[in-house]
Structure formats: C-alpha cells, structure tokens
Amino acid sequence: MDDDALEETLAQFKEKRLGGWGILQLTAGTGLAVYAMWAGVLMPGFRRVPLKLQVPYMPASKRQVGNVMTLLKGRSGGFADLGSGDGRIVLEASQQGFSPAVGYELNPWLVRLARFYAWRAGQYNTVSYRREDLWKVDLSGYKNISVFLAPSVLTLLQEKLLTELPEDALIVAGRFPFPNWAPCRIEGEGVDRAWAYHMKALRKQNQSKNITSTEHTR
C-alpha cells in the first residue's frame, strides 16, 4: 500500500463514527483479550482454586530475597516457598545450603521458567519446582517456609501452618505480615520488610489465647 492509499484509508477510518454496536464490539473484544491474558498467562491452573484464594504473580525484589535469607541465617534442613513464582527464593535458599529446596507453584509457565533458571544456574538437581496447589501440600516435612502472598489468604494459611509444621519450624513472610501472629524478628524497611515467626512461640501464643477466651466465656 503506497502512502496516499494509506492516508486515504486512515481518513476514511477517522470519518467513520463508532455506533453503539461498534462500541459494544470494541468493549467485548478488549474484555476478552484481558480475560485471555489473565486466564492463559497470569493465572492458568487456578480454575479449581476459589477466587478469594487466588494470588497473582509478583516477584520478590533482590532486597526482599536478601531479607528472607538474613532471617533464615544459621538454619538448615528442608525449605519450601509457597507460591514460588519464577523460583528465585528457592534458588537462593538452595545456594545457602537448604536441602531439599522446593517451590510450589500452580502457574505452569512460572514452573517452566523456574526450572530454566535453575538449569542456567547449574542447580537443576539441587532444587525442585512442583506444580501443586499449596493448600493441598503436606508441609510437615519442612522446617523452613517462606510466603509472599496476599493478606486475604494469610489468615487461612496460619491455620494450615499451625496444624502441619514441626515445632522447630521458622516461617518467613514477605511483603505482608501474618495478621494475628507476633513475629520473633523483622528485617528490612517499607515494602522490603520481612517477618519471621517461630512455630514453638506461635503455638504458645495460640494456647494462651485459647485459655483467655475460655476464661472469658465462663
């Protein structure tokens, strides 16, 4: 198409006014494209997860990863990142000596990407990325857990962690703290802040809360 023809087509397009039907088609098309992007790229694999438990992907910054590792310093044993995204926290944990170092992630694209990064770092055999729903995983074998999830799911996750984790487990939360727990340590500032919680202390907190609430109801 030469320049004149292109200009003419553009002029015709500008002159054409969008009617109600045109606007409806444009809106439906845009909505469909946004939905396809959401369902196909950002949240595939989430069909069976209730809407209120769906957390979109947002990778941890270098500082956030560093703060998580600072809070885990001196510890060893199994490590799991619940909702591991592109696997950066698991990779770092493995480099710090945690074994097994496992990431649970529902988005298959992110699981593939995480495996690629692990392969590129020469750590394909020391980390493991599993395409599993974190709510269905048995966490009783892990002494070290990290979570970068939304506040809306943290309350529910508290119950799962209290039920399943061993007494000497340490949980590190990034971006948002657990709503009803008192952290044993905090690292970093602002959005980079991370909170550590020791399971033994949490169970004590929980017990004394239960005792107080039964005393109040008497």
Ligand SMILES: C[S@@+](CC[C@H](N)C(=O)[O-])C[C@H]1O[C@@H](n2cnc3c(N)ncnc32)[C@H](O)[C@@H]1O
């Ligand atoms: C905010 S991102 C954090 C990613 C990674 N931990 C990081 O900090 O870089 C949360 C991740 O959790 C995943 N996710 C959300 N709900 C999940 C579930 N029920 N099971 C497994 N992964 C889940 C999302 O796909 C997303 O990649």
